[in-house]
Structures are given as C-alpha cells and as structure tokens.
Amino acid sequence: MKDTGTILKEKGYDFYYFKEEEIKPEIINLRFCDILPELKELDIGNKYLYKHQYEAYNELLKGKNLILKSGTGSGKTEAWLIYVLSKKIKTLVIYPTLALANDQIKRIETYSEKLGIKCLAIDSLKKSEFLKEYNRTKLIEILSNQDILVTNPAFLMFEIKNIAKKGKSLLHNVIKYANLIVIDEIDFYSPREIALILGLLNLIKMFNERNLQIATLTAMIENPEDLAKFYTNLNKRETAIITGKPFKVENRTYVILGKNLKNIWEKLRKNKDKIKNAGDDVIEALDNFEKFKDNYFKVIEVARANEVEVEKIEFDINEILLEYIDDDYVTLVFTRGINKAEEVAKRLIHSLPKDLQTRVASHHHLISKALRVSIEEGARRGKIKVLVSPRTLSQGIDIGTIARIVHIGLPESLREFYQREGRKGRREEIPFSESIIIPASRWDRHLLSRGKEALDSWLNLPIEKIIINVNNKYRVLFEAIIKFTSPLLKDKINEEEKELLLKLGLISKGELTERGKEVYRKLNFYEFAPPYGINRILIEEDGNKYYLEEISHVDLVEKFQPGCFDYSSESIVVSHKIGGTRGRVVTAIEEEKLNPINLLKKEELAPVYEEYEETKIKWNEEPNLYLDFITGKLSSEVLCVVDPPRKGFGKYLKIPNRVYWRIKSFKPKIKIIDNRTIVYFDHKVIEVPTATYGRYSDYTYGATYELDPSEDTSLIRIGLTYLMLVLRRKLQIPFETILYDVIKYGEKKFFGLHEPNSAGLIVNLDLLNLKKIVNEYVPDNLDEILFEALDEYSYSDFLRYNLDWNLAKRYALKVLDYMLLSEKIIAKFKEKEIAIPKPSRALKLVSFESLFLPLNDDKGIVLFGIFDGENLNVFKIHKEYGSLEDLSEVVKVLSRAIDEKFNFIIYDLFSTEKLLKDLNIKSILYFIKSLKEENKIIEIKEDLKNLLNLDMAPLEEVEKIAGINREISIFDISIEITKANQKISQLKVSSWKNYIKYLDEKLTKYIGENCKSIYLLYLILKEYKNK
Structure with missing residues (x-):
C-alpha cells in the first residue's frame, strides 16, 4: 500500500500528521464453521468469532432481545445472522435503505445460499420489478416462503397501513409468522423516524403470532437502557445489551496545507512591517515556521486583509489522487456535493490514459441504481481504485478493500465525519489506513483559520448523541x-x-x-407529505426541458423558492408551476443555469443582480457570479416563519416568507480580541423580491415565549445561539435538534422553539440544571467557529460586541428565565385567593392598547383598542408609503373617555409612547402627555414586576396569574401576517387590503383580548395589594 506521507514530501507539500493505534475486538477460540460447518468453504468460515458476536449469539439463543453496540467493521451483521442460520429462524430485517445495504444483503445471500435458506430483499422499486414478472398472488406466495426478508422502513410502514386498513398486504404472512425482527443502522435515523420505527414494532406485535424477538444494531446510541426497557415491555422478553470494540487498523491522518509553505512564510516575514492590526498569535507565527504551519490559514487571511500579496495557496488535488490509481487498495474521496464529486472524478479520468480511466468512478443518488451496484462490485474486485462520492457511500456500505478516505472539505457534523471514516480499514489484511483532509470548503477553511488547535478540538469533541425517546408522542400519534x-x-x-x-x-x-x-394520508416515513416528490425542471438556453431528481416537500419550502440557488445543478429557481383547485399547490419548480444573462432577463432577479454587482465593486472586488457561487461566497437562504406548538406536542407550520442572497467578501477583515487575531469577512444580505409558495407542516414539540418589549432581540438571539452551543458541547445534543426564531412586530417581541424532527427534548429539558450548566460553562477557541456555523446572523451581531462570552452567557440565562417564567408566576399567586369586582363603566377605568404590524413594501396596520369595562372599541388604521388613514374615530372615543373622567390603564407606557413617536401620531401622544400630567394614567407592568420580584413580565405570561385564557396570541398573529404577505407577494396587486381579511379578524380579537386582560390584571393587582 502506498504511503501518502512519502508522496506529499516528494511533491513538496506541507501538512499536519498524527497517528491512531489499531483497535481490535477480543477474539474467542471458536470459528464460524464450528457453528455452521456449511460456511467452511467461504472466507468467513475459518475466521474466529469476536467475543461480542458470540455473546450476542448466546443471548439470542436464550430467547432474549438484543441491543448490540459496537463500532464499524466489528461484524454486527454476522452476530445475529449465525443465530438465524443455525436455527432457521424466520426473520424480517430492516435497513435504512436497500441501496445503502447492498453489501450486507450480498453477504446474507451468500451465507444463506450455502445453507439452503431462502433470502430476498424488497422495497417499492423492487416490488414494481417483481410485479412485472409475477401476479400479486404469486408475489405474496414468494415473499411468504422466504426465511429472511430484507426491507426498508418506508416500505414496511406502507404495508402495515394496508394490513391495518384492509387486513391484507404483500407482507401479511411475513409479519404474521416472523420470529425475529432485526433493525440495523439505527444511528442512521432522525428522532422522528426512530419514533415511527418503535411504533411499527408495536403494530407488528399486534399482527404477529410468534411473540417475535427484537435485535437492534448500533454504533453510537448513548441510552440503550431506555430502548431495552421498551423492548421488554413490548414482548415480555428480557433484553440483553452487548458492547464490543470496533475493528480498526493503524490509521494515519494528514491535513494538507499547501505547497512550498516555507517560501510563502519567508516572503511574508519580509513584509512583516506591512501587516498591521495583528494579534500576538500572528506575530509569533511570522517569527516561527512551526507556529506558522499551525496558524497557516489565519496568517494568510491576515496578510490578505492588509493587502500583502500572497502566492496562490490552492493546489491541484489531481496531483495527489493520481498517485492512488495503481495502489493495492481503494481510495474513497468525499466531497461536499454532487457537482464537486463529478468535477473531481471527470478531471481525474481525463488525466489518465484510456486503459486506466475505468479505475475512477463517481457514486451518488443521481446515478442509476444498477450502475451504483456495478461500481461497488468493481471496487470490491479491485477494478476501481478511486471512488468519488458526496455522501451515498458514507453510511452502511462495506467495501472491504477501502484503505484510504480523502475528505475534500470537512462535513459540519462530527457524526458524518466518523461515518465517512468508518468505511475504511475494515479488513485484517490492510496494513494501515489513511485519512487525508484537504481544506476546500468555507467551513474547514474557517476552522483552520483559527489554527491547528481548533481542528484538533473539533476532531476530539464527543460525538453527537442519537436521540432516542421511547415516550415520543410522535410514536403515540402514529x-x-x-x-x-x-x-x-x-x-x-x-x-x-x-x-x-x-x-x-x-x-x-x-x-x-x-x-x-x-x-x-401524509404520515409517511421520510416526511409528513404525500409519498411522491416535487418535479424539478431545468430549462436550457435552447428551450429544451430536462427533468432532474425530484425534491421533497420540505425542501420546496426551505430551499427551492424562486430566487434560490440549486447547488446540485448550478442553477437558479426562476418560477414555480402552480396547480390545484385554488391555485395553491406547487406541482414543479423551473430552473435556469446560473449566469448574469439569465438573471437580467427576469424582472424580479435583475435588480438583485445589479445590487450584487454594486456591492462587489464597493468592496473593490471583481463581480463574478459563478466564482462566488462555487466558492461559497454567494448563497441563498429562505427565511421561513414557523408556527410551532405553543407548549408541548402539536402541529407546526412552516411558511416561506422571503428569499435572500447572502454575499461574503473575498478580502478578509481582522479583529483583535484578547491578543488573538479573529479573521472575518464583510457580508451583505440582499432581499429577493420574488413571491413565495407552499407550506410544510408536521407534528412535533415546541414552545413559544413572549418577551418584554424592552428586550433587544439581537441579544436574545445571541443568548439562544449560546444556549444551543452549550447543549452541543456539554450534553452532546446535535445542532438543529432544537431550532429557534426571534421575531419582532412593532413593539411586540417573542421567541419560539421547535424540533424539526419530533424528539421530545424540549419538554424534557431540566431547565434549572441547564441554568447551572450554562453558568459554569467556559467557552474555548472552538466555540467561536461553532457559534458562526450555528447562526451566521447571530455571529455578525456577536462580533459587534467583541465576542463577549459573558454577555452571551447572560442572555442565555435570560432565555432560560423566560422559559421558567410561567411556572414562577403561577407559584407566586397560588398563595392567595383573590376576588375582583366585575368590570363595569361605573369603575371609571378604561384600558388602552396599541400595536403596529408592518407588512411587505412599506405597508402596515396600526391598531388601537379601548375597553371601558363594558364596551370594546377596536380601530384598524392602515399605513401605506408613510401615510396613515384618518384617526378621527380613535380621537373621538379617547376624548369622550377623558371628558367622562376615566382613568387610563396602560400595560407598558414606555412601549406605547415609543410606538406613537415612531409613527408620528402626535394627536394621541398629546392625550397621553395630558393624562400623565393629571395622574390619570395607571401603568401596571412595573407594579407587577416589583410585586412578583421579576425581571420581566410579558403580558401573555402574566395573564396566567388569574388563569385568563386567550384565544389569539401574538404567535397566531405572526403566522397570519406571514400568510397575508405571501398572498400579497403572489398577486402583486395595489388593493392589498382585500387580502388581509383573516388577519383583520384575528387582529380585532387579539387587541380586544389584550384590552380585557389589561383591565382584569389591574383589578387583580389592586386586590392583591389590598390583601
């Protein structure tokens, strides 16, 4: 096997290097052929069992359920298979996808054939193929006669629905008579999918006549005890948990920095006096070559920021990959996307003579299944030496001849990194394995711009947890x-x-x-949507249309709105095809190649491109749309408004609100914080004035919290980002398990949490313990890069505060205080029973509430509510292009109340005055000023805060004091505004007021409820003080 270290030295590359020792599971003195003599002719027959394989086999023999936790290459498949083959156990095996399980299925088929055991794999595609050859009755007979049937959860779920509804399905007899069910690669699934699998097990149990055993295989789950308890409760069998070591040969890791670093370093040293505004870390690196290597990317960016000319640091990856074409083993190259995989493979192929070109292949889901199988087989037989893939080969595939992984760009998830790494070094005959890291993406360049220690810290992080919650209400719903x-x-x-x-x-x-x-209808395995995707059409310059791979319904909403980039086809979405009886269903998306000519032809996209060009020129950079796109400097983003469950489990709705382009400069900027050099980049966000279409919903866990109007929403967002960072670092909760939104409408502010994949984590967080963890956590250098990866917008604001971690911690604690607030308030008021007078005009009190809600394009609605104990008046004043409609009716009602000597109750006087000043409503401001001078205004928020010893007292939280129920919350209003904005953007009509009917109805109810609540809260507060 070739040694990459020698190759890199010969070609003048500089790199980091570290070595990991081999790991081997414990072996026992028993061969596979001792249990199954029929396997003697196969390679596996004379191999000795690992201890964990034998323990798993024995526990299954005793009739127990099994959870086998061991790393990659440790023979988990053989652990259950020797039990099934030796006892001829009728078995149903579930893999995430059959495409990813080709190798395991092949091994199962090979072993089964030797023992005369029938084995077959089926999914929806194979079913269609089978039905071309057999009628349905014959196919049911064939499936029923199998000893081992392999399928995926999506197909199984479809068939379970059929059995439940109709009492029959293709798998009816398989499920009825199975003795064992095997769930492999449980680490692959999202929390929602795990909940569905557990639900499937419960339902299968109801149709099964054999009290089937359950075996689950995993490499990473942290809490197998919870799963074991679930299995035992299900079938009353004891559940054994067996752990084993992975199999790994010695591994050598190389992080390639570039070529001729010494020359670059020496040239930079000569220009040291030109490098201003640099921290001690950069100054030291310019004096010490080894420190320069450790901080290479940072020093380069600092030099560029100071306009010091630096030689091009990029190098030709081909030069390295060509060395592996005649290696003894297979090299697997991972990229960040399909386009990059194709580009790398094609360049490598074209660099080879014709007789060697077949030694290189790309592998991804856009390649036909038959070709993928052929490529995998070619790699096993040594005909293919370099395989290039974006992700399809990172999970489940076992091509035993892989000895080297090349990462062209690191994945952002550590779990995915280790899944990639797990594909290599899985055979004893491999002398050593190699990991080659070539920084090529924005993420790993950013990581390395913080120095070698940042990469080391990331690689040594505890891996993200697999969230398994056996009490997930999504399982109960299913x-x-x-x-x-x-x-x-x-x-x-x-x-x-x-x-x-x-x-x-x-x-x-x-x-x-x-x-x-x-x-x-929508409850399907991979997403909550119909079991078909949305068509994706690429329109070429000659007008020809090509149908690309379908996209999911959730991707339509989140990634494929008009004006969004399609990274897999290097195109831009230009329009949606709309259908359905009400013209609301997206049937297809249409794309054109990403180039200025196509953009300038589009009415909505032309001004966006012009603004992009203007921004680049102002930065003294050459506008180059394609270069910015492929280097990650230009990206698109859909801002979605999420309506989460208010508290706990329920329906959530996601609506695309706006599309943005985000541009980052090539030239870096520098900030010195605590003598450390922080490298960052100018950025600009450009709104794309296109209509948005579609909605996505599902059921999950969520929570919403109203904020005090005085809160700074950017600081609350920093606090939320910090909180998610701590959850990842201290509790190993993967990023994006919980997502957050911080929203402001006028002076109303709130934040929401939701789980995009129902996990049940939000309701199970121990908030008091989490406060303690946040308080004690001390951030390190890695946290800065993780913070940016988690939320770029929050990071931009955080930079303005000089990465003040104490500030971030303070606002994370404040976020947790808001989450604890309702329980706190309720506890305070449980002490006393309060009787209040019935609201009446005779009390001479009137509550006053105001609200401004901005809509698209300088449109908005101003609301005033006035409640005198009996009569409620709500006024909606439309604002357009800076002008307000007539306010005379509002003034008339206020004047009458003043003349009749009413006192005015206002919840938050500061916010009310601010709103009126911002909108320049001088007439009502004058009333407020006069009432203050006459002591006719009663502000209750501060009194509530003082009485309850609280730092914050948002109205909707405080309502819980008296058990005041509300029908419409500010969160309901926010989602209705999003729907209205979406409709207005689609219709492009000047008569926008015709399209806010439902919003008007909800606003009237909302402002009315606010007025009544304020009135009642004053009465409660008064009585409480009296007591």
Whole structure:
C-alpha cells in the first residue's frame, strides 16, 4: 500500500500528521464453521468469532432481545445472522435503505445460499420489478416462503397501513409468522423516524403470532437502557445489551496545507512591517515556521486583509489522487456535493490514459441504481481504485478493500465525519489506513483559520448523541391514527392515544375529522407529505426541458423558492408551476443555469443582480457570479416563519416568507480580541423580491415565549445561539435538534422553539440544571467557529460586541428565565385567593392598547383598542408609503373617555409612547402627555414586576396569574401576517387590503383580548395589594 506521507514530501507539500493505534475486538477460540460447518468453504468460515458476536449469539439463543453496540467493521451483521442460520429462524430485517445495504444483503445471500435458506430483499422499486414478472398472488406466495426478508422502513410502514386498513398486504404472512425482527443502522435515523420505527414494532406485535424477538444494531446510541426497557415491555422478553470494540487498523491522518509553505512564510516575514492590526498569535507565527504551519490559514487571511500579496495557496488535488490509481487498495474521496464529486472524478479520468480511466468512478443518488451496484462490485474486485462520492457511500456500505478516505472539505457534523471514516480499514489484511483532509470548503477553511488547535478540538469533541425517546408522542400519534382507522385494531386504542387524537382535533364523534384524514394520508416515513416528490425542471438556453431528481416537500419550502440557488445543478429557481383547485399547490419548480444573462432577463432577479454587482465593486472586488457561487461566497437562504406548538406536542407550520442572497467578501477583515487575531469577512444580505409558495407542516414539540418589549432581540438571539452551543458541547445534543426564531412586530417581541424532527427534548429539558450548566460553562477557541456555523446572523451581531462570552452567557440565562417564567408566576399567586369586582363603566377605568404590524413594501396596520369595562372599541388604521388613514374615530372615543373622567390603564407606557413617536401620531401622544400630567394614567407592568420580584413580565405570561385564557396570541398573529404577505407577494396587486381579511379578524380579537386582560390584571393587582 502506498504511503501518502512519502508522496506529499516528494511533491513538496506541507501538512499536519498524527497517528491512531489499531483497535481490535477480543477474539474467542471458536470459528464460524464450528457453528455452521456449511460456511467452511467461504472466507468467513475459518475466521474466529469476536467475543461480542458470540455473546450476542448466546443471548439470542436464550430467547432474549438484543441491543448490540459496537463500532464499524466489528461484524454486527454476522452476530445475529449465525443465530438465524443455525436455527432457521424466520426473520424480517430492516435497513435504512436497500441501496445503502447492498453489501450486507450480498453477504446474507451468500451465507444463506450455502445453507439452503431462502433470502430476498424488497422495497417499492423492487416490488414494481417483481410485479412485472409475477401476479400479486404469486408475489405474496414468494415473499411468504422466504426465511429472511430484507426491507426498508418506508416500505414496511406502507404495508402495515394496508394490513391495518384492509387486513391484507404483500407482507401479511411475513409479519404474521416472523420470529425475529432485526433493525440495523439505527444511528442512521432522525428522532422522528426512530419514533415511527418503535411504533411499527408495536403494530407488528399486534399482527404477529410468534411473540417475535427484537435485535437492534448500533454504533453510537448513548441510552440503550431506555430502548431495552421498551423492548421488554413490548414482548415480555428480557433484553440483553452487548458492547464490543470496533475493528480498526493503524490509521494515519494528514491535513494538507499547501505547497512550498516555507517560501510563502519567508516572503511574508519580509513584509512583516506591512501587516498591521495583528494579534500576538500572528506575530509569533511570522517569527516561527512551526507556529506558522499551525496558524497557516489565519496568517494568510491576515496578510490578505492588509493587502500583502500572497502566492496562490490552492493546489491541484489531481496531483495527489493520481498517485492512488495503481495502489493495492481503494481510495474513497468525499466531497461536499454532487457537482464537486463529478468535477473531481471527470478531471481525474481525463488525466489518465484510456486503459486506466475505468479505475475512477463517481457514486451518488443521481446515478442509476444498477450502475451504483456495478461500481461497488468493481471496487470490491479491485477494478476501481478511486471512488468519488458526496455522501451515498458514507453510511452502511462495506467495501472491504477501502484503505484510504480523502475528505475534500470537512462535513459540519462530527457524526458524518466518523461515518465517512468508518468505511475504511475494515479488513485484517490492510496494513494501515489513511485519512487525508484537504481544506476546500468555507467551513474547514474557517476552522483552520483559527489554527491547528481548533481542528484538533473539533476532531476530539464527543460525538453527537442519537436521540432516542421511547415516550415520543410522535410514536403515540402514529399508533393511534393507525389503530383508529383499522377495523382490526380500533378496539385496542388506549386512553392516552384517544386523548391525543381528540386534543389534536383529529377525531370527532367517533370519526376522523378532515384534519385527521389529512394526517393519515401524509404520515409517511421520510416526511409528513404525500409519498411522491416535487418535479424539478431545468430549462436550457435552447428551450429544451430536462427533468432532474425530484425534491421533497420540505425542501420546496426551505430551499427551492424562486430566487434560490440549486447547488446540485448550478442553477437558479426562476418560477414555480402552480396547480390545484385554488391555485395553491406547487406541482414543479423551473430552473435556469446560473449566469448574469439569465438573471437580467427576469424582472424580479435583475435588480438583485445589479445590487450584487454594486456591492462587489464597493468592496473593490471583481463581480463574478459563478466564482462566488462555487466558492461559497454567494448563497441563498429562505427565511421561513414557523408556527410551532405553543407548549408541548402539536402541529407546526412552516411558511416561506422571503428569499435572500447572502454575499461574503473575498478580502478578509481582522479583529483583535484578547491578543488573538479573529479573521472575518464583510457580508451583505440582499432581499429577493420574488413571491413565495407552499407550506410544510408536521407534528412535533415546541414552545413559544413572549418577551418584554424592552428586550433587544439581537441579544436574545445571541443568548439562544449560546444556549444551543452549550447543549452541543456539554450534553452532546446535535445542532438543529432544537431550532429557534426571534421575531419582532412593532413593539411586540417573542421567541419560539421547535424540533424539526419530533424528539421530545424540549419538554424534557431540566431547565434549572441547564441554568447551572450554562453558568459554569467556559467557552474555548472552538466555540467561536461553532457559534458562526450555528447562526451566521447571530455571529455578525456577536462580533459587534467583541465576542463577549459573558454577555452571551447572560442572555442565555435570560432565555432560560423566560422559559421558567410561567411556572414562577403561577407559584407566586397560588398563595392567595383573590376576588375582583366585575368590570363595569361605573369603575371609571378604561384600558388602552396599541400595536403596529408592518407588512411587505412599506405597508402596515396600526391598531388601537379601548375597553371601558363594558364596551370594546377596536380601530384598524392602515399605513401605506408613510401615510396613515384618518384617526378621527380613535380621537373621538379617547376624548369622550377623558371628558367622562376615566382613568387610563396602560400595560407598558414606555412601549406605547415609543410606538406613537415612531409613527408620528402626535394627536394621541398629546392625550397621553395630558393624562400623565393629571395622574390619570395607571401603568401596571412595573407594579407587577416589583410585586412578583421579576425581571420581566410579558403580558401573555402574566395573564396566567388569574388563569385568563386567550384565544389569539401574538404567535397566531405572526403566522397570519406571514400568510397575508405571501398572498400579497403572489398577486402583486395595489388593493392589498382585500387580502388581509383573516388577519383583520384575528387582529380585532387579539387587541380586544389584550384590552380585557389589561383591565382584569389591574383589578387583580389592586386586590392583591389590598390583601
């Protein structure tokens, strides 16, 4: 096997290097052929079992369930398979996808054939192929006769639905008579998908006549005990947890920095006097070559920021990859996307003579399945030496001849990095394995610009947890809806399930509601949507149309709005094809190649391109749309508004609101913080004035919290980012398990949390303990880069505060205080029972509330509410292009109340005055000023804060004092505004007021509820003080 260290030295490359010793599982004195003599002719037959394989085999023999936790290359498949083959156990095996399980299936088939055991794999694609050859009855017979049937969870879920609804399916007999179910690669699944798998197990148990055993294989789960308890409760069998070591040969890691670094360093040293505004770390690196290597990317960026000429640091990856073409083993190259994979593979192929070109291949989901299988087989047989893939080969594939992984750009997830790494060094005959890291993406360049220690810290982080929550209500929802719609299972529905269906509005009077029917249709394994994707059409310059791979419904909303870039085809989405009876369904997206000519032809995109060009010229940079795009300096983003469940489990809705382009400068900027040099880049966000289409919904966990109007929303966002950072660093919660939004409408501010994949984490957070963890956490250098990766907008604001970690911590604690606030308030008021007078005009009190809600294009609605104890007046004043409609009716009602000597109750006087000043409403400001002078204004927020010893007292939280129920919250208003904005942007009409009917209705109710609440809270506060 070739040694990359020698190659790099010969070609003049500089690199970091470190070595990991080999790891081997413990072996016992028992061969596979001792258990299964029929395997003697195969390679595996004479191999000795690992200790964990034998322990797993024995526990299964005892009739127990099994959770086998061991690393890659440790023979987890063989652990259950020797039990199945030796005892001829009828088995159902579930892999995430059959495409990723080709190798395991091949091994299962090879072993089974030797013992005369029938084995078959089926999914929706294979089903279609089989039905071309056999009729349905014959296919059911073939499937029923298999001893081992391999499938994926999406196909299994579809068939379980059929059994439950109709009492029959292709897999009816398989499920009925299976003795063992095997769930492999459980680490692959999201929390929502794990919940569905656990639900599938419960449902399978109801149709199964054999009290089947359960075996689960994993490399990473942290809490197997919870899963074990779930399995034991399910089938009353004891569950054994077996752990084993991975198999790894010695591994050598090379981080390639570039060529001729010494020359670059010496030239920079000569220009040392030109490098201003640099921290001690950079100054030391200019004096010491080894420190320069450790901080190479940082020093280069600092030099560029000071306009010191630096030789091009990029190098030709081909030069290195060509060395592996005649190696004894396979090199697997990972890239960050399909386009990069194709580019690398094609360049390498074209650099080779024709007779060697077949030694290189790319592998991704856009290549036909048959070709992928052929490529994998070619690699196993040594015909293919270099495989290039974006991700499809990172999970599940076992091509035993892989000895080297090349990372062209690091993934942002550590789990994905280790999944990539797990593909190599899985055979004893491999002398050593290699990991080659070539910084090529924005993420790893940023990581390395913080120095070698940042990369080391990242590689040594604890890996992200697999979130398995056996009590996830998504599982309960799935089981409940299947049972309720099943003639066979309806009588088995329990109280918890029935209560959930009622609470979510899915059943009424013993029938599914319309919403319930929608949930049944959309509840599929990979997403909450119909079981088909959205067409993606590429329109070429000659007008020809090409259908690309379909996209998911959630990707439509989040990534494929008009004006968004399609990174897989180097195109831009120019339009959506709309259908449906009400013209609201997106049937396809249309794209054109990304170039200035195409953009300038589009009415909405031409001004965006002009602004992009203007920005680049102001930065003294050459506008180059394609170069900025492929280097990650130009990206698109869809700002979605999420309507999460208010507290706990429920429906969430995601609506695309606006599309933005985000540009980053090539020339870096420098900031010195604590003598450390921080490198960052200018950036600009450009709004794309295109209409947005589509919505995505699902069921998950969420929570919403109103903020005090005085809060700075950018600081709250910094606090939330810091909180997510601490969850990752201290509790190993993966980024994006919990997402957050911070929203401001006028003076109303709030934040929401939701889980994009239902995990049940939000409701199970121990907030008091989390406060302690946040308080004690001390950030390190890696946190700065993780902070930026987590939230670029938050990071930009954080830079303005000089990365003040104490500030971030303070606001993270404040966020947790808001989350704890409602319980705090309720506890305070449980002490006393309070009786208040009935609201009446006779009390001579009037509550006053105001609100401004901006809409798109300088439009907005100003609301005033006045409640005198009996009569409620709500006024909606439209604002357009800086002008307000007539305010005379508002003034008339206020004047009458003043004349009748009413006192005015205002919740937050500062916010009210600020709103009126911002909108230049002088007439009502004059009233407020006069009332203050006459002591006719009663502000209650500060009194509530003092009385309850609270730092913050948002209205909707404080309402809970008196158990005041509200129908419409500020969160409902925010989602209605988003819907209205989306409609206005699509129709492009001047009569926008015609399209805010539902918003108007909700606003009237909302402002009315605010007025009544303020009135009641004053009465409660007064009585409480008296007591």
